[in-house]
Amino acid sequence: MARRALITGATSGIGNSFARRLAADNHDLVIVARSADRLEQVAAELRAKHRVEVDVVVADLSTSEGMDRVAERLTDTARPVDLLVNNAGASLAGWFGTTDIADEDAQLDLLVRAPMHLMDAAVKSMSGRGGGAVINVASVAAFTPRGVYSAHKAWLVNLSRWADIHYDDVNIAVQALCPGFVRTEFHQRGDMDVSGVPRWMWLKADYVAKASLDDLRKDKAVSIPSLRYKLLATLARYMPSSLVARIAKRGR
C-alpha cells in the first residue's frame, strides 16, 4: 500500500529533493509552499513521472492561518499522512540587532512555531493510527552560537531528540536533519554572500535527502549528512564556544 508524506517547502532545494525521492519510492505526497504556480508544476511533474497522488496546499507558514491549514490536512483521517517533513525555511539578511523585529517575529514563526504546530498535529494523528515519522530539517548551525537562526535550529534539534525517545512507545520516529551548506535557493533568497565558502563544504540537496531517509530507516534521531560535517559537528561540541562562534561568524 502506498504511504503518504507531507513536505513543507517542496518547491525548491532540500524539500524538492525529498519530494522527488519519496515519489520515486511510491509515496503519495502533500506538498506545501507559498507559490501556487511552482507547487502545481512540481505536482504535475511527479504525478506524470511516478503515478503517485500529489495534493497541493498553498500556505504561508509564517502565519497562524497557514499553520492551521497544514495542521488540518495532517489530521485528515480519510487521507492519513505517515511522514511529515518540516522543511520550509529561510534566513534573514543581516544579524539580529540590525534587522526589523517584525521580520524576526516572522522568522520565529516559520522556523519554530510552524514545525511545532505541525509536529503537534502529526503526533496526535499518528499516535492514534499505529505510528509514523517526522523529519525536522534543522542545520549544523544548531551546534554553533551563530545568531538567531542557529538558536531556532538548536531548539528544533533539542525537541526532536526528546520526541524521538518519548514517542518510541507509540511507534513514532522523530529525526533532526542537520545539513551543512547545501546548494539551493536559500542563500540567494537571504541575500547572503557565500563566495568565501570553499567548494568542499557544499553538499547536494539530493544527497542530503537520501542521507536523511537512510538514517530514518536506521532510527537515528540526529542525521548529519557527510563525514566532513559529522567531524565538524563533533569538533564544535568539544572546542571552546568562543572559538566556535568566531569560526562560525566567518562562514556567513
Ligand SMILES: NC(=O)c1ccc[n+]([C@@H]2O[C@H](COP(=O)([O-])OP(=O)(O)OC[C@H]3O[C@@H](n4cnc5c(N)ncnc54)[C@H](OP(=O)(O)O)[C@@H]3O)[C@@H](O)[C@H]2O)c1
Ligand atoms: N541550504 C542550506 O545551506 C541549508 C543548510 C542547513 C539547513 N537548511 C534548511 O533547509 C531547509 C530548506 O531550505 P533550502 O536550502 O532547501 O531553501 P530553498 O531552496 O530556499 O527552499 C525553501 C522552501 O521553503 C518554502 N518557504 C519559504 N518560506 C516559506 C513560508 N513562509 N511558508 C511556506 N513555505 C515557505 C519555499 O517556497 P515558497 O517561497 O514558494 O514559499 C521553498 O519551497 C530550511 O529549513 C533551511 O533552514 C538549509
